[in-house]
Amino acid sequence: MAHAPQTTFAPIGDILAHQILPRLRLAAKLPLRITCIGTARYAGTDEADSFDRSVFLGDRPSLENATSFAAVSVRRGGIGVGQDKTLRFHPRFAVIQDNDQNLVLAGEIRAGIILWQQPVASDGEARRIVIEASRLRGLAFAASGRGEQGAARNHRHQVGLLEARLVDPFWREAAADLLRLPQAA
Incomplete structure (x- = not known):
């Protein structure tokens, strides 16, 4: 009676290298931070009086969730820059960064839609x-x-x-x- 070799078990090194370590690396880079970059100006002032500004939108647990959240936030409009109601914000870019502040994805905002740029x-x-x-x-x-x-x-x-x-x-x-x-x- 001959035993057939077991092919259903993977070596522990392969499991560590291909399954566990990538998940650990990913977990260390989460959550993802979503920010809008644009220009701000006070109501009644000219374009020449505008200045660059970043607005934090939120953190999300995955790339898919972050892109969806960013799209909904931009589509709704009215992204504020604080308590001052006379300060108007015009978003130009949506940016998603990981926990280490590395760029994950970014896109230009036009007409309430994010045009994500191909990496x-x-x-x-x-x-x-x-x-x-x-x-x-x-x-x-x-x-x-x-x-x-x-x-x-x-x-x-x-x-x-x-x-x-x-x-x-x-x-x-x-x-x-x-x-x-x-x-x-």
Whole structure:
């Protein structure tokens, strides 16, 4: 009587490496923090009097939950910047960061909808984006020095769009997979 080899048991090293350690790493990076970045100004003032501002929206336990929460918060509108009722906030970007403040996902806000940016696919692509963002920051600085605040703000906005793709390597695959789902579009 010959025994057939057992194929239903995985070696403990494989279980640790492929199941337990990834879950522990993920748990250490949670909860995810959702923030809106935009411009604020007091009622009755010009666009030239506006200033950049970040507004914390909340923490969520998963990437799917964070994107849903961000979408609902932006769609409802009326994101406030505090107790001052005369201060108006115009959100430009939604940002999701992990517990270590690494970028998980970011997107531009247009007409109450978040257009999530596709994460970079490689470190080489990330380097190219950093170089282009640095060039645009220089243009923004020069425009600001000439008193062209609108042009400077547009350059900074373009920097934000580029940097929204600089997702931390730990999150790149999960973020890209989420954006491939039909409901994320």
